[in-house]
Amino acid sequence: MLTFVSVNETTQTQNTLRSEARIAHGGLHRLRQDLFVGAFAFRPMPPLEDAKVSRWVPWLPERLRYWARWLPHFAVGFFAVCVFLATLADNDGGGVRALLATGFGAVVAAGPLLTLFRPVGAYWLSLCAFVVSVVVHMGFSSPFSSIFGDLAFPAHLAVMVLVVLRTRPRLAIEMWLVTFATAAVLTALLGRDPGDLPPVAVFCGVVLVSAAAVRAWREERRQVVETQTVTAEERSRRTLLEERALIARELHDVVAHHMSVIAIQAEAAPYRVKDTPPELATSFSTIRENAVAALAELRRILGVVRSEDPDAFVEHDPEAPQPTLAGLDALYESLRSTGLTVESVITGAPRPLPQGVELSAYRIVQEALSNALRHSPGADARVEISYVLGGLGVRIVNGPPSRLAKPSPGAGHGVLGMRERVQMLGGEMTADHTEDGGFEVAAFIPVSHTAGETTAGGRA
Numbered sequence: 001m002l003t004f005v006s007v008n009e010t011t012q013t014q015n016t017l018r019s020e021a022r023i024a025h026g027g028l029h030r031l032r033q034d035l036f037v038g039a040f041a042f043r044p045m046p047p048l049e050d051a052k053v054s055r056w057v058p059w060l061p062e063r064l065r066y067w068a069r070w071l072p073h074f075a076v077g078f079f080a081v082c083v084f085l086a087t088l089a090d091n092d093g094g095g096v097r098a099l100l101a102t103g104f105g106a107v108v109a110a111g112p113l114l115t116l117f118r119p120v121g122a123y124w125l126s127l128c129a130f131v132v133s134v135v136v137h138m139g140f141s142s143p144f145s146s147i148f149g150d151l152a153f154p155a156h157l158a159v160m161v162l163v164v165l166r167t168r169p170r171l172a173i174e175m176w177l178v179t180f181a182t183a184a185v186l187t188a189l190l191g192r193d194p195g196d197l198p199p200v201a202v203f204c205g206v207v208l209v210s211a212a213a214v215r216a217w218r219e220e221r222r223q224v225v226e227t228q229t230v231t232a233e234e235r236s237r238r239t240l241l242e243e244r245a246l247i248a249r250e251l252h253d254v255v256a257h258h259m260s261v262i263a264i265q266a267e268a269a270p271y272r273v274k275d276t277p278p279e280l281a282t283s284f285s286t287i288r289e290n291a292v293a294a295l296a297e298l299r300r301i302l303g304v305v306r307s308e309d310p311d312a313f314v315e316h317d318p319e320a321p322q323p324t325l326a327g328l329d330a331l332y333e334s335l336r337s338t339g340l341t342v343e344s345v346i347t348g349a350p351r352p353l354p355q356g357v358e359l360s361a362y363r364i365v366q367e368a369l370s371n372a373l374r375h376s377p378g379a380d381a382r383v384e385i386s387y388v389l390g391g392l393g394v395r396i397v398n399g400p401p402s403r404l405a406k407p408s409p410g411a412g413h414g415v416l417g418m419r420e421r422v423q424m425l426g427g428e429m430t431a432d433h434t435e436d437g438g439f440e441v442a443a444f445i446p447v448s449h450t451a452g453e454t455t456a457g458g459r460a
Helices: 002-035 050-056 062-068 071-089 096-114 119-139 152-166 171-190 197-272 278-307 325-336 355-375 413-424 449-459
Strands: 341-347 380-388 391-398 428-433 439-446
Touching (some): 002 119, 071 096, 119 171, 152 197, 197 278, 197 413, 325 355, 413 428, 413 439
Parallel strands (some): 341 380
Antiparallel strands (some): 391 439, 428 439
């Protein structure tokens, strides 16, 4: 029994050691990837985005906002110049002393400046300057030892903060470990008292953790913005596809109706003419066969759109004809019964239009009045239908709401659908708020004269 317990304990100890070894190996691997692999790779810091500049300094003129995009670069460069001048200020001698002070000050100042282009390489350069400063200042009694003063460590801490802000949060822990492990080794080799090392390590740890928290917050915020942008684009794309599916379903009915009429007339035409020539009868038969084939193909391709939405016609008869401008009066009456005051104005001479144009115009009026009823309760609406020479003009405007509107789950997708309909027909549309707080939708749908005559002839 004791032997069995001993074997279990040995196995657990071995598993624990293996787990710890794997964790240590993973940590060393990440340390190597972050601080050694591609340490001096060129990674320039991009300028600020125009949106951030406009949000932070909106009072700046447009010409100066371009230069404001480079404010972080100017700030880091100014800090590097200050470090260099501070190094020279502590050593006012001449000759070799001034030359050494200038060289060491340039190396220390190059660390912060290099973070703009090679952040990890800047850390190693700053660490080397710090090591040289510690070794010369504490290990040698030389008249030149004061040149390598205490300025290298504050500059090194600033470099570590800049590197964390530029790269990733976990580099804060890695750089802190490497820096103070190096400092502990130097202190032991030089035989110095490590009394100040623990509090300095704690202070630097707090500073680097704070910088890592800022970097993590910025990264999280950027990801949230990207997610929201992608979600909004996907929602708009889905709404656009749904609207296109609706348009395809309605056009399926319109085109299928005309193709059916062509097939029926082509079949009946030979019986309306006495002694029909065989060639003419064959032509009519070919027309009918092609119309039936086109109708079948159309129903096969576009008819599936209707089947994807089985509840689309729950409240309506699926065999009912598509609405036209002649059905606007019934639409107005149904909306007036809900409390919306609608005024209708028709300018120009009404004439038959292609069925697709009338259907789209009807849907635009329907959607615009629905938006007015939803978002501007108590407001009056005015619908203007203009029959002009080149097409059809539609304008729907409503006043400001007289009471608070209930929250609506819509996100402007109705306007997107109206715009899609107008663009499909080659027209133009505007939708925007009015000066008095209302909303206006104006659209123009071009209609060729030939199309109007053809439609009129077909209806006649």
